[in-house]
Amino acid sequence: MLRLSQIKLSINHKEDEIKKAILKTLNIDNKDLISYKIYKQSIDARRKKLYFVYTLDIEVKNEEKVLKKNNKKVTLAPDLKYKYVNTGEKKLKNPPIIVGSGPAGLFAGLILAEMGYNPIIFERGKNVEERTKDVERFWKEKKLLANSNVQFGEGGAGTFSDGKLTTQIKNIRCRKVLEEFIEAGAPKEIIYKNKPHVGTDILKKVVVNIRKKIISLGGKFCFESQVTDLIIEDNKVKGVIINNTDFIESEVVVLALGHSARDTFEMLYKKI
Ligand SMILES: Cc1cc2nc3c(=O)[nH]c(=O)nc-3n(C[C@H](O)[C@H](O)[C@H](O)COP(=O)(O)OP(=O)(O)OC[C@H]3O[C@@H](n4cnc5c(N)ncnc54)[C@H](O)[C@@H]3O)c2cc1C
Structure with a gap:
């Protein structure tokens, strides 16, 4: 999974414009984009026109190649899965x-x-x-x-x-x-x-x-x-x-x- 940051779109953008922006930014074909999801959405209100700024987590074919080619724009997405703490060795006598x-x-x-x-x-x-x-x-x-x-x-x-x-x-x-x-x-x-x-x-x-x-x-x-x-x-x-x-x-x-x-x-x- 790769993470693509700073994708800026007008706040009135259509759903498919996110996908278009990914393809354009990474310079890849539609067939090479497996999936994407929004990691973060914030608003840039510094100018008259308002923008959504996206951080996106994307799955692509040839991940290594895309990463190498776009090393300033993309990073490996961190593992976000919740990790449980280690348990003790002794069994509890009663429920907590x-x-x-x-x-x-x-x-x-x-x-x-x-x-x-x-x-x-x-x-x-x-x-x-x-x-x-x-x-x-x-x-x-x-x-x-x-x-x-x-x-x-x-x-x-x-x-x-x-x-x-x-x-x-x-x-x-x-x-x-x-x-x-x-x-x-x-x-x-x-x-x-x-x-x-x-x-x-x-x-x-x-x-x-x-x-x-x-x-x-x-x-x-x-x-x-x-x-x-x-x-x-x-x-x-x-x-x-x-x-x-x-x-x-x-x-x-x-x-x-x-x-x-x-x-x-x-x-x-x-x-x-
Ligand atoms: C009006 C209001 C608006 C808020 N708005 C926001 C907000 O928009 N966003 C936000 O992030 N935070 C908000 N907060 C703060 C947020 O609600 C608290 O930070 C949060 O609820 C704390 O969680 P808690 O589990 O530590 O404690 P609590 O939610 O207070 O839960 C403690 C529980 O322990 C129970 N209890 C206490 N003593 C005993 C006992 N002796 N035996 C059995 N049960 C007991 C109580 O009945 C209670 O249900 C708001 C708080 C209030 C009051």
Whole structure:
């Protein structure tokens, strides 16, 4: 796979003009272009006329020859496939626990489920369908439910965040997030658009589909299940207490609490 950068086209360009630009820039025949996809699209607004500037990932016949001939314009495309971290050698006695089902908890759950760990996700709020009703009621009647609101519930603060997918980090793993969003129903363009936007209506479906995927891979969700205590013995995590009553054993607890759970942070502050 090769990467071709700085392909500039008018913002009103037709779909086939991308292909034409590739053929022209690389000086190759149509039959030698196997496929292409947009890696990145940004807007050049420096002059009166607006342009899209594309970075394209392309598959061609005779890759080496094309690369050699166009060494200033094309490079080898980096391998963008998500790489899972190495696992330990000892088998876990219990499934890992994730506290919170915001973006952090959902993706920790997804990765662990994909790796075969059957994680259990505890979320103090309700599933997104029930939560949406509570949020709508709050906006109409101004009655706040402490554990089911814009901050707490499935999808976390992310669900009602409007979904401007911005991040300050440049990390290959961001692509995995976008790919999973698309698989779960987000628009395909988010993968290449600069500062993409999903919107709360779509996000709510995306969150449900990510939950379904985690469950299909062996994960489990427990809603209205607030972690009220973290059990530590001999400096090792032993498990959590749910809703002040049930002990759930696990030697791995991922705290994906966001920044609104003051009560949980106060509990942890006393513990750790
Ligand atoms: C109104 C608003 C708009 C935003 N807009 C954007 C935006 O457009 N783009 C953007 O990138 N970011 C936006 N953000 C920020 C973004 O939502 C957060 O950065 C993101 O949600 C953080 O993810 P998280 O998983 O770390 O935490 P959270 O999303 O806060 O999720 C934490 C979850 O943990 C659960 N939890 C907490 N304590 C416990 C406990 N003791 N037991 C069980 N569960 C618990 C909570 O119920 C919650 O569901 C917005 C935030 C808000 C509030």
